[in-house]
Amino acid sequence: MPAVAAAPPAPLVEAAARAARPDPGLVEAGQPVQKDGRDGQPSSAPSQPPGPATEVGIRLLDAPVDRRDDSRAHKYVVDHVRPGTVIKRRIVVKNPSKIRRPVAVYAAAAEVDRKGFVLAPGRAENELSSWISVERGGLKLDPGEEAVLRATITVPERASAGERYAVVWAEVSGVDGQNVRNIGRAGIRVYLSVGPGGEPPSSFDIGTLGGTRDPDGAPVVTADVRNTGRRALDLAGQLWLSDGPGGLSAGPVRVEAKTLAPGDSTSMRIVLDRRLPDGPWSAKLELASGWTKREATGQVTFGANAAVTTGTDRTGQVLTGGLVASGLVLALLAAFAYRRRGRVGAAVPAA
Numbered sequence: 202m203p204a205v206a207a208a209p210p211a212p213l214v215e216a217a218a219r220a221a222r223p224d225p226g227l228v229e230a231g232q233p234v235q236k237d238g239r240d241g242q243p244s245s246a247p248s249q250p251p252g253p254a255t256e257v258g259i260r261l262l263d264a265p266v267d268r269r270d271d272s273r274a275h276k277y278v279v280d281h282v283r284p285g286t287v288i289k290r291r292i293v294v295k296n297p298s299k300i301r302r303p304v305a306v307y308a309a310a311a312e313v314d315r316k317g318f319v320l321a322p323g324r325a326e327n328e329l330s331s332w333i334s335v336e337r338g339g340l341k342l343d344p345g346e347e348a349v350l351r352a353t354i355t356v357p358e359r360a361s362a363g364e365r366y367a368v369v370w371a372e373v374s375g376v377d378g379q380n381v382r383n384i385g386r387a388g389i390r391v392y393l394s395v396g397p398g399g400e401p402p403s404s405f406d407i408g409t410l411g412g413t414r415d416p417d418g419a420p421v422v423t424a425d426v427r428n429t430g431r432r433a434l435d436l437a438g439q440l441w442l443s444d445g446p447g448g449l450s451a452g453p454v455r456v457e458a459k460t461l462a463p464g465d466s467t468s469m470r471i472v473l474d475r476r477l478p479d480g481p482w483s484a485k486l487e488l489a490s491g492w493t494k495r496e497a498t499g500q501v502t503f504g505a506n507a508a509v510t511t512g513t514d515r516t517g518q519v520l521t522g523g524l525v526a527s528g529l530v531l532a533l534l535a536a537f538a539y540r541r542r543g544r545v546g547a548a549v550p551a552a
Contacts, residue, residue: 255298255373255374255375255383255384255385256297256298256373256385257294257295257296257297257298257302257304257371257372257373257385257386257387258293258294258295258296258297258371258387259292259293259294259295259306259369259370259371259387259388259389260292260293260389261275261276261277261278261290261291261292261293261389262290262291262292262293262349263289263290263291265280268280268491270492271491271492272489272491273392273435273490273491274491276389276390277389277390277391277392277435278290278352278354278369278389278390278391278392278393279392279491280392280393280394281393281394281395281396281399281400281401282356282393282394282395283356283395283396283397284356284357284358284359284360284395284396284397285356285357285358285360286356287353287354287355287356288353288354288356288393289351289352289353289354290351290352290354291349291350291351291352292306292335292349292350292351292352292369292389293347293348293349293350294306294340294342294347294348294350294371295342295345295346295347295348296342296343296344296345296346296347296373297344297345298344298373299344300344301341301342301343301344302341302342302373302375303339303340303341303373304339304340304341304342304348304371304372304373305338305339305370305371305372305373306335306337306338306339306340306350306369306370306371306372307324307335307338307369307370307372308329308330308333308334308335308352308367308368308369308370308391309321309323309324309325309326309330309367309368309370309388310325310326310327310329310330310366310367310368311327311366311367311368311390311391312327312366313366313433313460313462314462315462315465316459317459317460317461318366318390318433318435318459318460320368320388327365327366327367328365329354329365329366329367329391329393330367330368332354332355332356332357333352333353333354333367333369333391334352334353334355335350335351335352335353335369336350336351336352336353337350352369354391354393356393356395360395361395362395362396362397363394363395363396364392364393364394364395364401364431364432364433364463365391365393365394365395366390366391366392366393366433367390367391367393368388368389368390368391369388369389369391370386370387370388371386371387371388372384372385372386373385373386392432392433394432400432401430401431401432402430402431402432403430403431403432403434403490403491403493404428404429404430404493405426405427405428405429405430405434405436405461405488405490405493405495406426406427406429406495407424407425407426407486407488407495407496407497408424408425408426408427408497409424409425409497409499410422410423410424410484410486410497410498410499410501411423411424411501412480412482412484412501412502412503412504413503413504414503414504415472417475418475419472419473419474419475420472420473420474420475420477420479420503421470421471421472421473421503422440422442422470422471422473422484422486422501423468423469423470423471424468424469424471424486424497425466425467425468425469426458426461426466426467426468426469426488427464427465427466428461428462428463428464428465428466429464430463430493431463432463433460433461433462433463434460434461434490434493435460435461435490435491436457436458436461436488436489436490437455437456437457437458437488437489437490438456438486438487438488438489439452439453439454439455439456439486439487440452440453440454440456440471440484440485440486440487441453441454441484441485442473442477442482442483442484442501443482443483443485444481444482444483445477445478445480445481445482445483446478446479446480449477449478451473451474451477451482454471454473456469456471456486456488458488471486477503478503479502479503479504480500480501480502480503481500481501481502482500482501482502483498483499483500484498484499484500484501485497485498486498
């Protein structure tokens with residue numbers, strides 16, 4: 202069994218009756234959500250019935266010793282093992298509700314495709330989830346109580362090589378005044394690579410940085426990213442802008458992309474404050490997936506025809522308008538000087 206060590210303390214992820222993050226259908230640790238038992242689709246906060254919220258928390262307690270510097274391994278189960286290996290991980294489950302609740306802990310299917318990390322509905326199984334068992338998969342927790350459970354992944358001796366995906370879920374349910382069953386759950390992703398020898402390489406490329414503006418005038422830095430390795434990537438990082446007009450700088454700005462399958466690519470759009478002038482700017486983008494890191498630099502401009510901002514804050518309009526006015530004044534002065542020089546030259550007789 203691979204050696205594991207306690208992961209650094211991390212915030213307990215809670216799933217509740219709140220809106221999910223932008224990626225549709227991606228409900229997991231770190232993405233609060235409520236699911237209505239009738240259709241299984243995320244619902245927004247206003248639909249939460251009166252009474253105690255349907256919510257639960259979960260986090261990973263262990264990480265492999267050889268991945269102590271891999272930030273993903275402290276949040277998700279990320280590993281590469283040989284067929285026949287048994288993996289054990291401790292997880293913490295918490296009931297943040299104000300009432301005692303039963304909590305179900307189980308594994309379910311997931312996959313990575315062009316949409317990112319996609320979760321199967323309900324308790325649907327795949328090959329990896331069928332290898333995962335959780336001790337005390339059903340328990341009752343008092344308000345604020347935590348429980349430490351052990352999840353075991355038993356890889357068959359004849360397992361084929363490749364990377365597989367699943368989620369270990371903690372789930373609670375409740376009924377509102379109209380007898381509608383509400384389900385709240387949070388999960389820990391599992392990325393398991395199986396095969397002989399060393400781990401398949403993880404790698405990615407960042408294309409040329411670009412600049413544009415959205416229709417509402419917000420500046421956007423763009424970059425194409427391609428997964429050139431053989432494992433799925435969860436890309437996150439930071440963007441900096443420097444050497445802007447008047448020596449302005451901006452950042453760091455937090456950047457995050459969807460999960461990227463091997464061979465797939467994505468176009469990242471990093472939306473910035475609309476008050477930023479067009480530039481040019483010197484841009485630096487740093488991205489990482491675990492211990493795989495890349496950096497791209499370049500000069501970006503957000504276009505000469507920035508949309509006019511609306512609202513009471515007109516800082517961007519004043520700055521951009523001032524630059525345009527200054528340019529017009531300089532152009533007029535240059536034209537005046539040129540015409541005057543021409544007249545003086547005409548009054549001097551030829552030699």
